[in-house]
Amino acid sequence: MIVKVCGMRQPENIRAVEQAGADWIGLICYDRSPRFVSSVPSYLPQHSKRIGVFVNEDYAGITHRAHELSLDYLQLHGKETPGLCKKLHEEGFRLIKAFALRKASDLECTYAYAPYCDYFLFDTPCHGYGGSGQSFDWSILGNYKGDTPFLLSGGIRPESLPALSGFHHPRWAGIDLNSGFETAPAQKDAKQLASFIEQFRLLTNK
Numbered sequence: 316m317i318v319k320v321c322g323m324r325q326p327e328n329i330r331a332v333e334q335a336g337a338d339w340i341g342l343i344c345y346d347r348s349p350r351f352v353s354s355v356p357s358y359l360p361q362h363s364k365r366i367g368v369f370v371n372e373d374y375a376g377i378t379h380r381a382h383e384l385s386l387d388y389l390q391l392h393g394k395e396t397p398g399l400c401k402k403l404h405e406e407g408f409r410l411i412k413a414f415a416l417r418k419a420s421d422l423e424c425t426y427a428y429a430p431y432c433d434y435f436l437f438d439t440p441c442h443g444y445g446g447s448g449q450s451f452d453w454s455i456l457g458n459y460k461g462d463t464p465f466l467l468s469g470g471i472r473p474e475s476l477p478a479l480s481g482f483h484h485p486r487w488a489g490i491d492l493n494s495g496f497e498t499a500p501a502q503k504d505a506k507q508l509a510s511f512i513e514q515f516r517l518l519t520n521k
């Protein structure tokens with residue numbers, strides 16, 4: 316299972332979260348977020364994959380930051396079109412498309428993105444696009460019949476372990492952690508994360 320820790324910014328905290336066992340570390344490239352990464356941190360993940368999170372950014376803006384931060388994956392978290400995903404995919408970028416799920420029919424639009432995306436990320440609808448700390452009804456995912464693997468996101472916190480151990484889906488590939496492990500915006504509790512990640516791996520056996 317992939318464990319992504321999103322919304323990181325501070326160099327020493329990035330290093331600590333990497334050592335805590337995060338497979339992927341998310342850097343928010345959206346200037347309206349309290350977790351916005353405005354410049355290049357003096358330490359960037361060396362072992363964890365680097366994920367850049369974008370909201371309704373244009374092609375030039377995305378590719379500029381992808382090169383600047385040497386991103387491994389681009390997470391598109393807004394209303395990006397399948398056409399933009401196609402263009403980025405054809406340029407060799409690896410993509411994660413995020414979808415906010417309110418109801419089962421919200422899954423229908425995911426299929427148009429499947430040819431261009433390596434992963435989907437299913438999150439909670441909210442005003443600011445992400446990092447809300449709220450979870451959504453995971454039972455909706457029983458209706459997801461696609462082949463693209465997905466990360467479960469939105470409001471996952473230390474107390475979520477029992478619910479995660481009861482969640483099953485053939486395309487479930489990992490979890491995305493953010494505000495549930497924060498001491499301040501973009502500042503994560505690395506000790507709490509290390510303990511959670513260890514227990515999650517034991518529970519899911521992966």
Ligand SMILES: O=C(O)c1ccccc1NCC(=O)[C@H](O)[C@H](O)COP(=O)(O)O
Nearest residue numbers: 321348444445446447448469470493494
């Ligand atoms: O984290 C943000 O501030 C953010 C802002 C705008 C778009 C996306 C954002 N975060 C992306 C993520 O992948 C979050 O981890 C995801 O929304 C879950 O966050 P949380 O509910 O706090 O666990």
